Amino acid sequence: MGPIQHFLGINIRHTKDGFFLSQSAYAKDLLEHAGMANYNPIATHVDTKLKASAADGKLIDDATTYRSITGALQYLTITRPDIAYAMQQVCLHMHAPRDMHQTMMKCILRYVKGTTSLGIQLRAAPSPTITAYSDTDWAGCLDMRCSALGFCVFLGNSLILWSSKRQTTVSRASVEAEYHAIANAVSECSWLRHLLGELLYKVPSVTVAFCDNISSVYMSRNPIHHRRTKHIELDIHFIWEKVAIGELHVPHVPSARQLADVFTKGLPSVLFFDFRDSLSVTAPDIETAGGGVM
Structure with a gap:
């Protein structure tokens, strides 16, 4: 069947250093499904000071959509560890989501909107x-x-x-x-x-x-x-x-x-970007293992 390139929504690219795993197509489909494909992106996905409790805000009318989109976002953490903490926070309120929790979820989607090309690099x-x-x-x-x-x-x-x-x-x-x-x-x-x-x-x-x-x-x-x-x-x-x-x-x-x-917590932008790079969450390399352009 040849070298693996796509598996369960995960795109796998062979690079000169190893493998680059991304879910860019999945992220774009998710944004379309959530009706946020045309929203403006934001630099970070979580407020460094704000924490939401289970009683903050009003109960939303469409809890099913909240659970559906949150579950889909959770699958994105397979190649995006940078959103793991924010996803943990919104998943805590799946049983009774409120408007504040919905706002937190939309912040994640707007962050993903500006970083759809990011993935995780695995190096030898x-x-x-x-x-x-x-x-x-x-x-x-x-x-x-x-x-x-x-x-x-x-x-x-x-x-x-x-x-x-x-x-x-x-x-x-x-x-x-x-x-x-x-x-x-x-x-x-x-x-x-x-x-x-x-x-x-x-x-x-x-x-x-x-x-x-x-x-x-x-x-x-x-x-x-x-x-x-x-x-x-x-x-x-x-x-x-x-x-x-x-x-x-x-x-x-x-x-x-x-x-x-x-x-474990929301971080200032500079520190968050530094740690994101250290976790090998990055854009794809320009060259593949064979030297060709992606």
């Missing part, structure tokens, strides 16, 4: 390494005071796993929320390491999980418990065991370089 790595970033927005949910959790995992220089969701329980301290985020990211890294091993692709280097919380970094190296950490004892043992056997390293990263921030 000279050496197999697994790197993760994890972060939380502690008690960020206005309704339940749950924390927003986000992480991303790189294989070499390619982003291959990411997540943005609300934690199911309320964390009594920020370090508890941060440690839950690390544990989730490390769990995905462990699964990936075992999967690659079954495919006879060994990863000899240690997994690196970056965190911007000093207390969490310290706890990953010292398994001593106290009253602040008794609620996350299982996560502590899970992380510490990985560190003890030499499979995991948890270093501190400055907040200005914490890529997982893009999955």
